[in-house]
Amino acid sequence: MQNLSHEFKTPIFTIQSYVDTLLQDEPENPVLRRKFLEKTAKNVERLTNLLTDLDEISSLERGELVLVKTNFVVQDLLKDTFESISIKAEPKAIKFSIKKGCEAPIVVHADKEKIRQIVLNLFENAIKYGKHNGSIKAGIYRTDDKRILIEVSDDGVGIAEKSLPRIFERFYRTDIGRSMDATGSGLGLAICKHIIEAHGQTIHIRSTQDVGTTIGFTLRAKKD
Numbered sequence: 319m320q321n322l323s324h325e326f327k328t329p330i331f332t333i334q335s336y337v338d339t340l341l342q343d344e345p346e347n348p349v350l351r352r353k354f355l356e357k358t359a360k361n362v363e364r365l366t367n368l369l370t371d372l373d374e375i376s377s378l379e380r381g382e383l384v385l386v387k388t389n390f391v392v393q394d395l396l397k398d399t400f401e402s403i404s405i406k407a408e409p410k411a412i413k414f415s416i417k418k419g420c421e422a423p424i425v426v427h428a429d430k431e432k433i434r435q436i437v438l439n440l441f442e443n444a445i446k447y448g449k450h451n452g453s454i455k456a457g458i459y460r461t462d463d464k465r466i467l468i469e470v471s472d473d474g475v476g477i478a479e480k481s482l483p484r485i486f487e488r489f490y491r492t493d494i495g496r497s498m499d500a501t502g503s504g505l506g507l508a509i510c511k512h513i514i515e516a517h518g519q520t521i522h523i524r525s526t527q528d529v530g531t532t533i534g535f536t537l538r539a540k541k542d
Contacts, residue, residue, distance in 0.1 A: 326329055326368070329361035336361075371505035375488065378512035385429040385516060389540050392424050392468055396456050399437045406442070410450050414441070416458040424458050425540035426466050432513045433537065436469070439506045444472035447531075461536065465519070469534035477525040485523055486511040510535075 336358045340351065350478040377383065392415055400407075400414040407414070426433075444454045477485065485492045489504040514521040514535045523532040
């Protein structure tokens with residue numbers, strides 16, 4: 319509850335500060351006025367994202383998620399999802415690829431749209447914390463007859479070792495995450511974890527600062 323209060327107070331106080339300044343001492347400089355309005359809009363966006371994600375994670379924690387499972391090709395989902403947000407990767411010239419040896423189509427049985435949501439979150443994080451001319455690579459592996467492992471790796475800023483055990487907690491964001499992300503809710507990876515666990519599967523993370531991050535999760539292999 320304390321974390322939740324903090325997450326709401328920060329953007330609200332920031333919005334209040336900029337609005338009060340605009341009302342009481344409206345800057346004559348239109349550039350400065352626009353800057354204040356843009357900062358206000360960013361914090362409104364953060365509040366909107368927080369409310370949306372909070373509603374979703376509350377539903378997940380109550381066990382209300384209804385999974386609609388189908389068979390689909392993992393590689394196709396990965397490529398389609400990156401294509402949908404490739405415009406965000408363009409400013410940093412970040413490229414996506416399937417790792418060599420993982421190109422052969424592998425079919426999983428899961429809720430396709432929920433898995434797309436997870437992959438989208440992982441790609442967005444990889445772009446946000448990625449380096450210029452960096453890369454995002456996906457590996458898809460058969461661990462046994464029943465499970466498929468999907469890993470998404472980047473070569474970005476990485477995560478400090480002390481932060482790794484808490485990375486899937488609600489509202490937890492690293493120091494770098496807080497400084498770089500003005501609109502995030504801090505719930506994205508927690509939501510990913512709940513979705514994977516609702517599938518009866520697992521999710522994990524490996525990371526080294528200034529080297530990169532890999533997040534992997536398992537899914538059920540194709541169901542006949």
